[in-house]
Amino acid sequence: MQDVANRANVSAMTVSRVLNGLPGVSPATAHAVTTAAEAIGYRKNELARSLRPGQQSKTIALVIGDISNPYYGVMAQAIETEARNAGFALVIMSTNEEPAAERSRINDLLARRVDGVILVTCDASHQYLARDLESGVAIVFVDRPPQDLKADTVLANDRIGGHAATEELLLRGHTSIGYLGDYDHVHTATERLAGFFDAMKESAIEPRFVQMGVHTRGVAERVVRGWLNANQPPTALVAGNNLIASGAQAAVSSMAVDTELVGFDFLPDSKLRIRIGHDVAALGARAAERLFEQMAGVDREPTTDVFPLQISRLVDGVT
Amino acid sequence: MQDVANRANVSAMTVSRVLNGLPGVSPATAHAVTTAAEAIGYRKNELARSLRPGQQSKTIALVIGDISNPYYGVMAQAIETEARNAGFALVIMSTNEEPAAERSRINDLLARRVDGVILVTCDASHQYLARDLESGVAIVFVDRPPQDLKADTVLANDRIGGHAATEELLLRGHTSIGYLGDYDHVHTATERLAGFFDAMKESAIEPRFVQMGVHTRGVAERVVRGWLNANQPPTALVAGNNLIASGAQAAVSSMAVDTELVGFDFLPDSKLRIRIGHDVAALGARAAERLFEQMAGVDREPTTDVFPLQISRLVDGVT
C-alpha cells in the first residue's frame, strides 16, 4: 500500500480513502491512486484490515462432514443464498465426518475470526466452544444437536421420522423389517434407529436385521445382499439416509426380489417408492437466520427449531 | 495475548513461544501460560500471524458455481482429501454460476491471501488474474478453461464427448436427435454442443431440437415435454449434464414414450441406460496436484491436462 502511495505521491491514508471509496479526496488524486494501484497490481490485504478492532470479517462458515452428499450440498446452497443476501461470504469446509478434523477446522476458523459458524457436527463434545459462544461468536448447530452445550439448533424430528418410516411398513403387513443406519456417532442415525425400535416395540416384534455404521452406498449394498441371501430374509427395509437408500435399492433390484424399501432423504434420481424426508434447504435457511439473529445481538435463550419429517409415496413415477 | 502474558506474569513473547511449541521455555512457565490461556479462553489470532511477512496461510480455495450439484461435491471432496494430505485447509465457495459473484469471491480470497485457488469458472475473462499469477499466486482452472489467460488447466474432452454421445445415437439408427445444454457461458456446455453439431454434420442431418440455457432439472423436464408433444418429436436426446439428464429422464418416463437418452455426468441414482462421463474425483485430484506443484515453485509453462470421456451402457441395472 505504501508502494501505491509513493507512486501516486500521496500518503497511505489517502490511498486507503480512495480504495474504500471514502469522501474527502479530490478526483485528480483519486485517479492518480487508482492508476498507481493498477500499475503495480496492488491487492488490498484484508487480513490487516480485519486486524483493526471492531472489524467484522463479513464471513460465515459452514462445516459439514461430506460435501459429496447432495443433501449437504443443497443445504449449503441455501445457506450461501441467505449469506449473500445479508452481504456475507460463506466458506464451506468438509471434515470427512472425522471429529478431529472438525475441531481443527473450527479452531482454525475461529482463529481467523469468522463472524459465525454453522455446524453439522460429528463430534461428541462441544464444551470447547462454550467460551467462544460467551464471547459473542455466533454458532448454530444444524441437523445434529450439540452434546454438552446450549446453543441454537435446527433439527428434523428424526426419532419420529424413524418411527413413521417403520410404521408405514408395519401397516403394510411386514413383520420382518431390517434397518440400516450411518455411523453411531451421527445423531440423526441414532435417532432414526431409536424411532425404528420404538415402532417395533409397539408391535412387539423383535428386530432381527439391524446394521449401523453403514456410511457408503457400497457398504449398504453389500449388507443388504447378505441379508437377502439369508434363510429368512427381511421383507422390508428402512434405509437411514439417502446413500444407504441408494445402495439398498441397488441390491434389491439386482436380486430381483420385491423387498419393500423406505428411505430417508432424497437423492435427485432415486427410484424409491416410499421416502421420508424434509426440506433441507429450509433447514439451512433457518440456520442462517438464527445465525444472523445472534450476530445482530438479539439476546435470548438458545432456541431449538424442529422441522417435521414427511413421508411420501411415489406412484408411477409421480409423487 | 497480552492478557495471557499478564496473567502468567511473563512477556507476550514467552506466550507466543509456548503456544507455538518453540523451545527455550521452562516447563514451569509453559504450564503457567497454558493455564492462563485456558482461564481467559484465549484464541490465537491467525490474521495477525499471517500478517507477518513470508507467512503462508496454509489455505487453498475452491470456487465453483453450484455446490448443490453432486458433480462438484465429488470434485470438492477429492480436492479436500488432497489438500488435507498436504497439510492445507480447503475452503469452498459457491457462486451460483454468476460471473460477478465469482469475481467478488476471488478478489476476496486473494485479499485474504489464500495460497492458491482452484476455479471452475463461469466468467468470460480472467485478465484480472494475470498480475496475481505473475506475483506467485497459484491458480488452476478445472472443468472449464480460462479465456484470456495462460494458466494450468484440467479438463475433460467435452467436444469429443458431445460427438461420441451423438454418434452413439446415430449408430442406433436415430435421425431425429434433440440436444439440451446448460448456459451458453458454461464452457463444457458449448463444447458438448459443438460435438453434437460435429456429429450431426457428419451425418448430414439438420438438428431440429436444440435448447441451451437449461440449468435446472425442472426446466429440462419442461422443455422435453414440449418436444415430445410436438408433431414429429425427437426419437432420441442428448442431455448436456447430470441435472438435465435427470429432468429429461423424468419427462420421458412420465410420458411413456421410448425416447432414447444419453446423459453426461453421473448422478448417483440415475436410471440412464447410456451415460457419458469421466472420473470427476480424478479431475479434482489432478487439479490439486497442479496447484501444489505451482506452490512448490516448479517453474514450467502452464499445462493443460485433458481427461478422456467414457461412454457406458447400463444393462439390466448393471454397468
Add this chain to the structure above:
DNA sequence: ATGAAAGCGCTAACAT
C-alpha cells in the same frame, strides 16, 4: 530461559 523493540498493512482519530 526470558524480554524489549520493531514492524507486518491497515485505518480511526486527530491535525494541518
Add this chain to the structure above:
DNA sequence: ATGTTAGCGCTTTCAT
C-alpha cells in the same frame, strides 16, 4: 483535501 500518529496481535531479531 490531505497527512501524521498510533496501535490492532503477533513474531523476528537482538539483547539480557
